[in-house]
Amino acid sequence: MDSADIAAETPDSPTSLGESGADRAFRSEIRQWLGDHLAGEWGALKGLGGPGRDHEAIEERLAWNRHLAEHGWTCVGWPTEHGGRGLSLWQQVIFHEEYARADAPHGVNHLGETLLGPTLIAFGTPAQQERFLPKILAVEELWAQGYSEPNAGSDLANVQTKARLVDGGPNGAEWIIDGQKVWTSNAHFSQWVFVIARTEVGSQRHQGLSFLLVPIDQDGVDVRPIEQLTGGSEFNEVFFTGARTSADLVVGEPGQGWGVAMGLLGFERGVSTLAQTVTYARELQHVVDTARRTGAIDDPVLRDRLAALKVELEVIRAQGLRGLSLLTGGEDSSAGGGAGSIFKLVWANWHRRLGEVAMQVLATDGLTTRSAEGYDLDDLQRLFLFSRADTIYGGSDEIQKNILAERVLGLPREPKGA
Structure with missing residues (x-):
């Protein structure tokens, strides 16, 4: 080719x-x-x-x-x-x-x-x-996702943020929330956050969790942006110290929030994620154009990698379409033979490889920023840095593989503490 x-x-x-x-x-x-x-x-x-x-x-x-x-x-x-x-x-x-x-x-x-x-x-x-x-x-209220914690990222069942229901407050019965969330996308400009919190004292793992809807603009919520290598601050730390939300703003039954949380993740890898392949194709084209400009396209090994990336992207799109046909929105990650987990694994690793090839194309130019006066990344440098996170956010590779092994193939569970 x-x-x-x-x-x-x-x-x-x-x-x-x-x-x-x-x-x-x-x-x-x-x-x-x-x-x-x-x-x-x-x-x-x-x-x-x-x-x-x-x-x-x-x-x-x-x-x-x-x-x-x-x-x-x-x-x-x-x-x-x-x-x-x-x-x-x-x-x-x-x-x-x-x-x-x-x-x-x-x-x-x-x-x-x-x-x-x-x-x-x-x-x-x-x-x-x-x-x-x-x-x-109407896009009048924006939402953030309060799932991950310092010790409960990929291991979401280890959530330690707590909420207790109190009666007789100035606003009637309320949930009082204490804890910390991290990697909270968009919290710095959102009005609301949906939060997984432990609402049953002494409960462990998937039991005793509730799915709460919490207003951000209140004294008990502190949002601290996390600056990334790309220069942006998409993610935040969010601290809850006596934060309040109405008693009726629990989705599903109290203590049964795990099922709601997993149902939400079933919507995460839907049609909008599949459409990423169009953006990925544009990025691939940018890498090809840059390889032409720099002469890197003349390297047969690099040219082979670029050709492989193109073919793989077409397969990923077809696989994503097939996977969507096997799923119903709100099902967990094991549905459809683990189609959502498989799709996440293939596109995340493909995109990370694209970032690596982009750096190979840029060669030494990829090691310096465009401006001597500041941290000014070009598109391919930003692609490389951000794509390093693709195999972590939205469910790490390790978690997706465990889902496929344990919940789809029925293999023994991974030993804890090993």
């Missing part, structure tokens, strides 16, 4: 896997709408806010997300009775692929739209749905 073959960029390659006429018409509709609206002031936002760049133009991207909401392009997979478009699975794939293909700015409402919203639809009370879903749909 020569460099011209490698350069055949996936976003412009045929997308049809048996699309119906209605699906093709829908693809044309969303492509036309994005082409018309991503112009002028909105056009200046193209490409902003991607991985490692979440700090960029937050207010402007928020305004764009609200523009999408005004035209009915948020929460497109939600049922119509909850304000969504009720799109089929394949139409959701089409929407997210076309959004990525248009290089539209990355959203600021992801955790509410794709994680909490579907979780409330599946597990929440009518009152919770009425209170929160319209605000998510």
Whole structure:
């Protein structure tokens, strides 16, 4: 395979896997709408806010997300009775692929739209749905995810943050929350955080946990951004010291939050994650173009690695589509033969390899920043640094492999403390 073959960029390659006429018409509709609206002031936002760049133009991207909401392009997979478009699975794939293909700015409402919203639809009370879903749909309230802790990252069942229910306060019965969360995405600009907390004294592991909805703007919540190697601060430490939330803002039954938490993770690797392959193809093309410019493309070993990355990406997309067809939103990671875990393993490791190849292409130029006056990374340096985390966040490789081994294949559990 020569460099011209490698350069055949996936976003412009045929997308049809048996699309119906209605699906093709829908693809044309969303492509036309994005082409018309991503112009002028909105056009200046193209490409902003991607991985490692979440700090960029937050207010402007928020305004764009609200523009999408005004035209009915948020929460497109939600049922119509909850304000969504009720799109089929394949139409959701089409929407997210076309959004990525248009290089539209990355959203600021992801955790509410794709994680909490579907979780409330599946597990929440009518009152919770009425209170929160319209605000998510209109991008009027943003959400952060309060799962990981210093000693409970990949081992989420080791959560130590505690909450106790008290009666007779000034606002009626409330949960009082104490503890610490870490790697909390978007907490620095969100109004709410969904929190896994231990609500039964003496409980261990998966037992006695509750899924709470907690307002961030209160004296008992302290948000501290964590600066990353990429220069952004997507993640935060969040400290709860007597933080309060209403007694009725527990999703599911108190003490049964583990099932809700796992159901939420079942929504995490959905159609929006699959659409990442379009962005990955654009990144691969950038690496190929850089290799041409530097002459690195003449190295047969490097050229072979680039060709392999292209072929692998096509396979990953096909595997992701197949996996989605085996899953129902809200199922845990073992569903569909572990399809979600398999997809996470393959795309995360592919993306990390792409970052490594990007550094090989840059050679010594990858060791220095563009400006002598500050820490100014180029796109490929940022790709390399951020992609190192791909095999950790959202469930580490080790956890995905344990899920497949123990819960799908039925192999003996890994010894604790070994």
